[in-house]
Amino acid sequence: MSAAREFHFEDTDFDYIRDVIGSHTGIVLSDAKRNMVYSRLSRRLRALNLNTFTDYCNLLREEDETELINFINAITTNLTSFFREKHHFEYLEKALIPKFLQENTNKRIRIWSAGCSTGEEPYTIAMVLKESIPNIKTWDVKILATDLDSNVVATAKAGIYTAERIEGISPALKKRWFTKNDDKVQVSSELKELITFNQLNLMHQWPFKGPFDLVFCRNVVIYFSKDTQRELVTRYADYTRDDGHLFLGHSESLFKVTDRYKLLRNTMYQKVK
Numbered sequence: 001m002s003a004a005r006e007f008h009f010e011d012t013d014f015d016y017i018r019d020v021i022g023s024h025t026g027i028v029l030s031d032a033k034r035n036m037v038y039s040r041l042s043r044r045l046r047a048l049n050l051n052t053f054t055d056y057c058n059l060l061r062e063e064d065e066t067e068l069i070n071f072i073n074a075i076t077t078n079l080t081s082f083f084r085e086k087h088h089f090e091y092l093e094k095a096l097i098p099k100f101l102q103e104n105t106n107k108r109i110r111i112w113s114a115g116c117s118t119g120e121e122p123y124t125i126a127m128v129l130k131e132s133i134p135n136i137k138t139w140d141v142k143i144l145a146t147d148l149d150s151n152v153v154a155t156a157k158a159g160i161y162t163a164e165r166i167e168g169i170s171p172a173l174k175k176r177w178f179t180k181n182d183d184k185v186q187v188s189s190e191l192k193e194l195i196t197f198n199q200l201n202l203m204h205q206w207p208f209k210g211p212f213d214l215v216f217c218r219n220v221v222i223y224f225s226k227d228t229q230r231e232l233v234t235r236y237a238d239y240t241r242d243d244g245h246l247f248l249g250h251s252e253s254l255f256k257v258t259d260r261y262k263l264l265r266n267t268m269y270q271k272v273k
Contacts, residue, residue: 007045009038013053017041020060021075024068025148026203026232027223029075040074073149080117082124082169085218088247089128091268096214096245097132107139110212112239114202115220116145119156119187120165125216126191127177144208146200157197159187202232210239218267219249226257233258242273 017037018029029037041056044067050056059067083089100109109129113122122145129143130136147153163183166174178185200206202220215236221229236246237260246261246269248254254261254269261269 007042008052008054010054013057016057021072025072025076025201026228027076028225037075044070044074069150073151076149080120082120082166084120085250085267087266088268089124092125093128093132097129101133109139109141110210111143111214112212112216113143113145114215114217116147116153116156116197118152119145119159119197121216121218122156122195123159123187123191126194127173129194130190141194143195145195145197148199148201150199153197153199159192161185206235206239211241212239212244213241214245214247215240216247218247219252222249222252229257234260237261237271240271242271244271245269246271
């Protein structure tokens, strides 16, 4: 390891960190993630006035619950934006919502944003639903938004963003669903009322029953091993209604992962009855 680095980082430290994050979250850290781990955890070492990664690993061995949460929050990746992978939302608007309007006689819709990060995904879903369902107040519509990182869940729940975060949204949607306050924007309470935000580790028990019509699990399974992917997707299928849909990220696939979903088009799947 280069002497220019601020903190000494042994191979044994990295191996232990990989083991801890894997056992608690299912995330697999490859050797290529070593520099990323160093960069993100260096902030924790500074905050705790520690001198080496070995000292930090020893702290984790003490199973301090607060630091374990900080550790998981530091490692997990939270990159997102409004209307990211736009084809998913176009499919929701043009194909799925018309189907709901035609076939959903009980007017009930349940959607799960599993890996909601700072909230842009569930708020985008809420905008599409609000824009596309006439008299939506007469419907029973609920969006569950969860993430492993408690910090980003708190940000998502607040619904406050810098103005540049919504630059890619059309002027009409900005006007309807955001309020400007200096250099920040606030999400409309009408969008918030559709969404419940909760911290959730996907590897733990899920404290809800479903079934969901749609599950958005985008740019999440890519961090898991194939065995963990199989387990996770099987659980998604168990919690999704027949003919329900699963959306993955642009670099993810269910090839050789499950036969419980069929591929409709790029990264969009439908549960097989």
